[in-house]
Amino acid sequence: MNIGFMFWGFLIIYGIIMMFLSPKTTTVGGFFKGEDKEGKPASTFMLTASIFISWIFAKSVTNAANLGAKYGIVGGIAYATYWLCIPLAGFVIYRLRRKFGATGIVSFITNNYGKGAAIAFAAAILIRLFNEVWSNTSVVGGYYGKSTSKEFIFAALVFTIITLVYSMKGGLRSSIFTDAIQAIIFVFFVVWIIGLIIPKHSIGDFVYSGNWKLDAGVDMLLVSCLQIFSYPFHDPVLTDRGFISEEKTMLKAFVVSGVLGFIAILVFSFIGIHAKLVALPLSDNVPADLGRTMGVTAYLLMIMVMVSAAGSTLDSTFSSIAKLTAYDLPNMAGKNLGKKAITMGMIIMVVMAIIGNLPMIIGTNILKATTISGTMVIGLAPIFILHGIVKPTKLGFHLSFWCGIILGFALTLNIIPSIFAIGNGENAMLLGVNLYGLILCNIGYIIPGLLSKYKI
Known part of the structure; x- marks a missing residue:
């Protein structure tokens, strides 16, 4: 019972801290563009930290570990390769801004390909954001109970409510600010966990844990290499951050965060490789299963990593869905809602929090949220x-x-x-x-x- 209080207590304390530290925003620029009270854009550090952690999805680190357990180092590299699309997106957005005067993805599509194209593109974005809700809340729920169990669903919903409340408080500004905190939490506890695992094997055990054959994970690596050319552009969590600061600042943040993300995902896959080396049975949530075998401390550390990763992605998802539906689409239709857009954005956040959790409640495979949506775009x-x-x-x-x-x-x-x-x-x-x-x-x-x- 004491252990249970510890785990649930962490989730509540995390929520209180995020709600307390999250800045309140009442301006359109702050809520939808991440500006501070003086109208200034996010700093290079804040932007880099935000891109880095908001793309370290809870489902992503789980998938990285799962693929590491399945294919060894090949699986880790295969999934980490997705993060190379961040620098690629940075260079593409830099070019579109400098050469063609792009000010946003939706407006760029509208101006060059028409409103019909923009509506179709917005629909693809909505699918992406929908997937981000359930796939990340499912990961958090998985540490409190088995999929579709009462504990699983309750933990996922509590986590959703916590994130929703502080996201409504400050929109994109709140997301960027809390991302910096979540990035520090994530890195600290990942280093701690990896420090528990690496001494149990030699570096060679990790490096030679895979088999470089097409049917042993190389096919997944090639899929990643193909999808990085399109994958980032249907994710407003990433692309929204490509237009809120000066071009060179943005490009630097995208390159650095992409490289750091690749390293972080590859390193986290070592958890799955460790599971493979100790012959832990494969499952849909290798980190959770492994954490249970390593004792209470390791399991709690794993929860801290996943909650920080999931929180950074979920708050970014809420801010992006608000911007798309309450700011971008009305502007495309020639309607400036002013501060009413903030209220509308908050309502949309609540709706997405409810609808987006339906797949979590019925249970589904989180890897599909990446590979299938990646093919569609x-x-x-x-x-x-x-x-x-x-x-x-x-x-x-x-x-x-x-x-x-x-x-x-x-x-x-x-x-x-x-x-x-x-x-x-x-x-x-x-x-x-x-x-x-x-x-x-x-x-x-x-x-x-x-x-x-x-x-x-």
Whole structure:
């Protein structure tokens, strides 16, 4: 019972601290753009820390450990590769801002591809944000009980309410400020946990723990290499931070946080590799299972890591959904809601907190929140990366965008013929769909641009 009070007590204390430290924001600039009371943007350190920790999702560190347990070092590198899309996104956004005067992702899509394209893109963003809610609350719930159990659901909902309250208090400004605190908590306790694990093996045990074969995790690594060209652009948690500071400050923050994120995810996968080396049975939540075998202290440390990681992502998700629905879309329609946008944003946060937790309540695989949504948005790669190199056209946008969406749904429904699979591994079909799909999306984007340029 005392141990139970300790675990639940941490969750409550964490919530009180976040609510107390989170700054209250009453201005549109603060709530939606992260400005301070004087209207100044976030500093380089704050922005870097925010990008770093808000992209260290609880589901991500769990997936990294799970893949480490399944494929060894190959699995850790495969998942950490996703974080290389942060520097890539930084360079792309820098170019769009400097060369084409972009001020935001939604407005950029609207100005270059029309309102229809912006609405379709916003729908993809909503799917992404929806996935971020349940996938992160599920991870926290998993440390308090088995999936769909009363303890699991109660812990996830308590965590959601805590995060929702302080997110409504300050929007994006609150998210960025608390991210810095959560980043420190995360790094401190991850180092502590890794310090408990690494001495149990030699470095060689970790380095040579994988098998560099297509069906032993290399297929997942190749999927990551393909998806990094599109994955960041459907995530407003990341892209919103690409337009709130000076271009060079933004680029520096994106590069540094991406490199740090890659290292952090790879290091955290060592937890899964350790589980593999000690022959711990595979599960959907290796860190939780491992923590239980290492004693109360290690398990509590694991909870602290996951709550800080999940909290940073969930508050960013709430602030992003508020900005998209109460600020970006109304502005696209030519309506400036003023301070009413803040109230509307708060209401949307509450709605998303409720709807977004439905998959958590019924139970589902958190890895699907990354791989499936990543496939659906492969069509965004040419739209952002080739913009200006190929003449932008509305037809090119829709051919590329909807090709990815259709392939993503087809993959989910398992209706793609097996001939398109590459290799025999678990991710063979995922790899094939992403490779051939990315080629199709590029063709769909490029051909209308060339026809328009040469007036054929």
